[in-house]
Amino acid sequence: MDYLRRTVLGALAVVLLQPLAALAAAWNKDAFAAKTPQDALKGIGAGDAGASKDLVIEAPQIAENGAVVPIEISSAIAGTTSIAVIIEKNPFPLAAQFDFDNGALPYVKLNVKMNETSDIRAVATAGGRRYAATKEIKVTIGGCGG
Amino acid sequence: MAAGPMKMRATLGSGYTDVRVLMTHPMTTAQSNQPLHFIQNITVKQNGKTVVEAQISQAVSRNPVFTFRIKGGAKGDKIEVSWLDNKGESNKIESAVA
Numbered sequence: 001m002d003y004l005r006r007t008v009l010g011a012l013a014v015v016l017l018q019p020l021a022a023l024a025a026a027w028n029k030d031a032f033a034a035k036t037p038q039d040a041l042k043g044i045g046a047g048d049a050g051a052s053k054d055l056v057i058e059a060p061q062i063a064e065n066g067a068v069v070p071i072e073i074s075s076a077i078a079g080t081t082s083i084a085v086i087i088e089k090n091p092f093p094l095a096a097q098f099d100f101d102n103g104a105l106p107y108v109k110l111n112v113k114m115n116e117t118s119d120i121r122a123v124a125t126a127g128g129r130r131y132a133a134t135k136e137i138k139v140t141i142g143g144c145g146g
Numbered sequence: 147m148a149a150g151p152m153k154m155r156a157t158l159g160s161g162y163t164d165v166r167v168l169m170t171h172p173m174t175t176a177q178s179n180q181p182l183h184f185i186q187n188i189t190v191k192q193n194g195k196t197v198v199e200a201q202i203s204q205a206v207s208r209n210p211v212f213t214f215r216i217k218g219g220a221k222g223d224k225i226e227v228s229w230l231d232n233k234g235e236s237n238k239i240e241s242a243v244a
Contacts, residue, residue, distance in 0.1 A: 025187040025230050032203050068207045087205060091177060095205035104190070104197035105162060105215040111207035113175070143207075144177040 066143030089118035163219030
């Protein structure tokens with residue numbers, strides 16, 4: 001009897017806790033499922049981003065291995081609160097979005113996979129406005145099969 | 147390959163703190179023949195306050211390595227990094243700024 005009660009309570013807890021976990025961690029499913037860079041930009045509300053020289057992408061011009069392409073993005077635009085990374089020719093172009101708060105600098109370094117030679121587009125948000133920068137990276141061997 | 151341990155190093159630069167973190171994770175894509183399995187959320191905290199919240203996709207490389215940067219900071223600050231993947235698995239690591 002006690003065992004049954006515990007099992008039922010346990011199952012209830014699992015059912016009840018799942019939506020809470022989903023709420024705690026937001027993930028922009030529509031934007032990440034977008035198959036074109038235009039739809040990905042719309043998905044993050046950045047269809048109107050204008051080019052800015054204060055948003056800098058550091059990356060190799062040629063990546064021999066598309067499975068690990070190091071990129072570094074930093075923004076000198078005052079009040080930058082977010083940076084998104086879009087790899088234009090990947091099957092799902094939106095790679096990441098970083099939100100900064102409480103003293104985090106608008107800077108990130110990460111490794112990404114690239115399916116083929118493509119522009120990488122960074123989009124920064126500052127004061128409700130969107131800014132973009134692009135850089136082409138040539139890929140010798142695509143890296144999306146991993 | 148399953149998800150596994152994390153490594154982190156938080157160091158003081160001139161006027162900022164660098165947080166370099168490694169996550170052991172397969173990060174498999176829809177293009178591979180394996181089940182889709184990738185980290186979706188990363189949270190970085192400094193002394194309990196959230197400083198970076200990231201949403202990432204399967205386009206981030208296997209065994210992800212990130213560097214984040216926080217303005218100022220001091221030796222002994224507690225840095226915590228946690229992740230959550232599409233299967234509900236998670237992990238976290240905490241260390242003090244050296």
